[in-house]
Amino acid sequence: MRLSIALLIAGLLLLSVSCTSNQVPATPTPMLSLDEVVRRTLEAYAQQLAPTLQDGDLVAAPGEDFSMEVTQEPLMETETQVPEITEAENTELPESHYIWNIWGHRQYFPIGCEASAAHDWAWYFGVEINEFNFQMELPVSDNPDLGFVGSVEGPWGQVPPYAYGVHAAPVAQVLRDNYGMTARATKEFTIEEIQREIASGQPVIAWVIGNCVGGIPYEYTDQQGNTVVVAAYEHVVIITGYDEDSLRYMNNGKFYDIQYEYFENSWSVLGNMALYLADE
Known part of the structure; x- marks a missing residue:
């Protein structure tokens, strides 16, 4: 009886050891933060991550080393602008x-700057647009040349395929x-x-x-294999004057002067990208 019990205990021990040795310890899947995902994406392209700024810092970010904010007063009714050039005039x-x-x-x-x-x-040309509606009318894509990339509520400073924004062609198409x-x-x-364009009175x-x-x-390659040039902190401004x-230029309602270089x-x-009002 004692021998049978001993053999039974030994068998159970062997079974326990065998089952334990066959199990692979579970390794938890690492959960990366959005900042870490973006950092790794940029590192893949040998980029240096700039800190993602809060919405309250949007106007001034990143940096204003070369732009000088200016105050632009509206013209009074008795004042006139400098005459604009026309096609019939000297070039x-x-x-x-x-x-x-x-x-x-x-x-x-x-990130709804566009x-x-x-x-x-x-509005300057007399066309009323609802900003929210316009954002919803933009096509969606992981390629900013084809549509808006990511959520418009996402943090600024990312790159595709994460929340980024949209380039000129889809904006012009909706307009x-x-x-x-x-x-x-x-x-x-x-x-x-x-x-x-400015001399013709067209921002x-x-x-x-x-x-x-x-x-x-x-260069970023989208899901269809198309290649597009992108950059962190993509933004748009409206050029309104020159000397x-x-x-x-105007950025979020503020005016700045900046030297050409x-x-x-x-x-x-982003390749000297622009949007302007073409002739009919």
């Missing part, structure tokens, strides 16, 4: 020109299709072409980095 541009009666507002969505700028830009404006999106625009939306600071572009030394350093990151 020589005036040395300076400023569009005075244009006003903006602070964007509503954390809808906000479209609202202010269209044409839904609001009857002859909006035209372009890349490789030039400073002279911007000046010509230009430009795709820059932050509040016109430098950035690093890199011999600098451009004036610093503006071009920011504007060139």
Whole structure:
């Protein structure tokens, strides 16, 4: 009897050891924060992560090293703007020109700068746009050349496929299709072409980095295999004036002057992308 009990105990022990040795210890799946996911994405492209800023810091971020905020007062009824050039006139541009009666507002969505700028830009031309509706009318894609990337409530400073924003072509398409404006999106625009639009009394939306600071572009491949150049802190501003030394732009309802070289350093990151009102 004692031998049987001993053998039974030994068998149970062996069974226990055998079952234990066959089990693989469970390793919990690491849960990465959104900041960590973005950091790793940027590192894959040898980028340096800039801290994601809060919405309250939007206007000033990232940095204002080369832009000087200015106060632009509206023209009185008795005042007139500098005469605008027309096609019939000489092609020589005036040395300076400023569009005075244009006003903006602070964007509503954390990364809805494009809808906000479209609202202010269209309002100048007498077209009423609801910022919320315009945002909802934008197509959605993981490629900003084709549609809005991610949630408009996402944090600013990310890159696709995470919440990012949208480039010029989809914005122009919505302006044409839904609001009857002859909006035209372009890349490789030039400073002279911007000046010509301004001198004609037509503000230009430009795709820059932050509040016109430098950035690093890199190529992103979308789910369909298309390649697009993107950059962290993609943003848009509205160019409203120029002189011999600098451009004036509006960012979230505030006006800034910036020297050409610093503006071009920011504007060139996304390929001198712009949106303007084309001739009929």
